[in-house]
Amino acid sequence: MKNLNADIAVIGGGASGFAAAITAARNGAGKVVIIERLPRTGKKLLATGNGRCNLSHTEITEKSYRTSYPYFSEVIVGFEGAESFFGGLGLLTYSDSQGRVYPYSNAATSVLDALRLEAERLGVEEICDYSVQSISAEKGGFLINNSLFAKAVILCTGGCASPSMGSDGSGFALAEKLGHKIIKPLPSLAPIKCNDSMVRALKGLRVNCKVSAYLGKKLLKSEVGEIQFSDNALSGICIFNLSPLAAEYGSDMSICVDFMPEYDYNSLLDLLFSIKKQRRECALEDMLTGIFQKRVGQSLMKGAVSLPLNSKSSSLKPEDIKRLAALIKCRRFSVDGLSAFTSAQVTHGGVFGEEIDEKLCSRLVNGIYFAGEIIDADGDCGGYNLHWAWASGCLAGKSAAEFIKSRRKA
Numbered sequence: 001m002k003n004l005n006a007d008i009a010v011i012g013g014g015a016s017g018f019a020a021a022i023t024a025a026r027n028g029a030g031k032v033v034i035i036e037r038l039p040r041t042g043k044k045l046l047a048t049g050n051g052r053c054n055l056s057h058t059e060i061t062e063k064s065y066r067t068s069y070p071y072f073s074e075v076i077v078g079f080e081g082a083e084s085f086f087g088g089l090g091l092l093t094y095s096d097s098q099g100r101v102y103p104y105s106n107a108a109t110s111v112l113d114a115l116r117l118e119a120e121r122l123g124v125e126e127i128c129d130y131s132v133q134s135i136s137a138e139k140g141g142f143l144i145n146n147s148l149f150a151k152a153v154i155l156c157t158g159g160c161a162s163p164s165m166g167s168d169g170s171g172f173a174l175a176e177k178l179g180h181k182i183i184k185p186l187p188s189l190a191p192i193k194c195n196d197s198m199v200r201a202l203k204g205l206r207v208n209c210k211v212s213a214y215l216g217k218k219l220l221k222s223e224v225g226e227i228q229f230s231d232n233a234l235s236g237i238c239i240f241n242l243s244p245l246a247a248e249y250g251s252d253m254s255i256c257v258d259f260m261p262e263y264d265y266n267s268l269l270d271l272l273f274s275i276k277k278q279r280r281e282c283a284l285e286d287m288l289t290g291i292f293q294k295r296v297g298q299s300l301m302k303g304a305v306s307l308p309l310n311s312k313s314s315s316l317k318p319e320d321i322k323r324l325a326a327l328i329k330c331r332r333f334s335v336d337g338l339s340a341f342t343s344a345q346v347t348h349g350g351v352f353g354e355e356i357d358e359k360l361c362s363r364l365v366n367g368i369y370f371a372g373e374i375i376d377a378d379g380d381c382g383g384y385n386l387h388w389a390w391a392s393g394c395l396a397g398k399s400a401a402e403f404i405k406s407r408r409k410a
Contacts, residue, residue: 006033012156013041016372018115019393025122027401037131042112044165053108056082056101057383067377069353079391089114152400159347159373181352183376186247187344189240191233193336202229210261237381256330280314287313350376359399371396
């Protein structure tokens with residue numbers, strides 16, 4: 001690439017990168033360029049929400065996030081909101097019954113097209129298929145790869161999740177070379193590994209449950225939703241929302257699955273005694289048919305009683321029914337770790353938040369800004385992480401533009 005000068009270089013052409021570039025250009029930053037290591041910008045954005053792009057949530061609060069950034073709440077509260085931001089780009093949105101915000105078209109391509117159209121209108125230049133290896137401070141700005149000079153740089157490189165879509169962790173190396181501490185990046189919103197016979201027996205099934213994370217006897221967090229059983233792992237949105245805790249506590253954590261959260265233990269006990277009476281001549285393997293999918297019912301029965309599954313239900317003793325009820329209400333799974341970054345949606349960890357000021361500027365290197373997943377901040381499933389990308393990107397872009405304009409006056 002030929003030597004090129006810019007006022008602001010945005011490194012990373014994802015959600016936060018586009019938000020930063022557009023906002024910087026709107027605020028009179030001058031020449032703004034987006035640098036993307038892949039052949040095209042926005043690849044990861046196109047995959048979000050199963051191609052529908054769950055771009056925000058109607059109820060954004062700090063409790064849905066984990067972060068070391070001290071001004072996190074101020075950033076998400078101060079943001080105009082994803083619906084307003086995209087409304088200004090001509091993109092219509094709607095929210096579903098669970099508060100998840102989507103483009104009206106139900107297509108992630110519409111979101112990316114709206115961002116690209118606005119960036120093009122504002123004169124933002126895209127430099128793709130270009131990997132940033134170095135950023136060095138020079139008089140009046142920064143030299144990128146010894147070829148591109150920018151007065152300010154916004155790092156929007158993402159984390160390590162889904163590396164094939166652009167987030168390969170290279171941004172952490174750049175931040176570290178600039179003197180920043182990196183909180184160890186770990187997979188988040190990822191399947192949780194469980195080397196358990198029941199997980200293998202139920203491979204391919206989806207079951208509505210309540211899942212609870214425990215550290216010993218201490219309840220850490222509970223979620224309700226659909227759990228998916230796969231190869232030695234538990235998956236599904238409710239499991240993803242427990243995965244940051246699994247990343248933090250590892251094998252010290254366990255997961256309790258309540259297969260019938262609508263019933264308390266005593267109500268379930270009454271139900272099971274009634275079913276036993278009704279199906280006393282049925283084999284144990286069929287007793288729970290009508291409540292659970294057959295494999296689920298068989299696995300629970302096998303785990304609760306020592307009798308052969310071809311035994312009649314009438315052979316169950318009251319103690320057997322009590323053990324079955326207890327197992328249905330809490331089948332405990334030991335955590336054996338998380339799946340790899342290739343299966344993760346976001347990164348837990350990143351640039352230490354205490355080293356970033358309220359304008360998302362580095363406290364260590366003036367003129368360096370951060371936005372999005374590169375910062376130690378990650379949220380639950382449901383549009384929270386993209387909301388953070390828009391909010392932080394817009395603030396970083398505005399702050400960088402103000403920095404450039406102050407330099408012009410000096």
